[in-house]
Amino acid sequence: MHSDHDDLSIIRTVSLTSALERQLERLIVEGELGPGDRLNEIQLATRFGTSRGPLREATRSLEAKGFVEVIRNRGVFVRQLSISDAIEIYDVRTALFALAGKLLAERMSTGIEHMLVELVEKMEIASRDADLDAYYPLNLKFHDTIVGGAGNELMAQEYLRYVKKMHLFRQKSLIQGGGLEVSNEEHKEMLEALLARDPIRARDTHWQHVENAKQRMLSAVT
Amino acid sequence: MHSDHDDLSIIRTVSLTSALERQLERLIVEGELGPGDRLNEIQLATRFGTSRGPLREATRSLEAKGFVEVIRNRGVFVRQLSISDAIEIYDVRTALFALAGKLLAERMSTGIEHMLVELVEKMEIASRDADLDAYYPLNLKFHDTIVGGAGNELMAQEYLRYVKKMHLFRQKSLIQGGGLEVSNEEHKEMLEALLARDPIRARDTHWQHVENAKQRMLSAVT
DNA sequence: ATCGTATCTTCTGCCGACAATTAACAGTTT
């Protein structure tokens, strides 16, 4: 039995295609469809109660976004990322996150300031307690706050896309780029640059942060 | 009458959908379909001799790539970029190009080295002669060489996408981000960093270069 | 003359069906 998430009756404002796209993306990101799996058109269309037309349109969009791969006459497959793919994505993410840091430093508001300070403090505590379950969502929110607060919608959108895309990498546990204390030390440096409203330093510390995360991931993989 | 570019009979290896997508992208980038224009499904399907199904799939892909906008029950429209859109794209391009510079500095080959040196020399001449027609393609090739030589396929692909996307900006003439001599001075600095195999300096000079181009564009627009 | 309204036309959204291709299977041969 499928979960009731599969419902897409909310359609009337958004198109059926985009609703289907969201559903398929959910199936992929949540792991119901794993890397390499084929998206059976008939089966999925039946499951969501639509015809194959809109479903095919949705998969074409997902293909353009890099979540699936279409092979003519053979079908649509969830993309599999090699290590070198993961490196490429990480590097692009690095550049985008550096941009986020720079832009945020240029338009820092007290609201975001307080939020980031609080998050770093909480992460400090979680780090001391070695409480990964507490640390992980805080870390996520810290990055989201920076990316979302930078005021560049395109960058934020693309950044989010790449974060999602990393879930297609086989070694899921390694995505995080672990290292609690190390990571939060870097957060403090980033925060310092942001509080100082120093775009260049913010850009460089943010760049370094993701680059370090990449290195931690790589040393864990190899 | 349509040009004979419209032919897509080469299909047997690639899908009809992707061939259509390429054709539509061509129509947009070459300007036959300008910003704000509607893509009439029936008309385009007839023109390319297909049914509406594959055509719709192609437009969904173009939508995901940001070239067109789909409005439910109203149609597909070529995207119009506002100035703030252009700024966002420029900033993302800046970050990606900085990444290109860094990566290239890390894996610089003598082949690319010679190519870049030659291009800068030729641009120097064109700059002295104020020969914009000669300068423009050299400048383009200079940037392509850097982006293509960096060894990150994803970054190269995305960078190219954004360059194309800038064509949707109304003020086409301003895309270039002019300023011949100024621009080539920056090229020399970038080249220096690359020849020195200095990733950080390469990253920073490349970042600054696109950022300056953005500023030149903005001061020309406002 | 202008505005609002009703009608008609055009176009999109979605579906079901058929053709073409690929994958699965069984039978045969070596």
Next chain:
DNA sequence: AAACTGTTAATTGTCGGCAGAAGATACGAT
């Protein structure tokens, strides 16, 4: 038993058609 080959089943690619929404047009009221 493994490899090859012919046949069947499953799946994708493409098409044409119908319902419904948006847009255009014509008409009438003020």
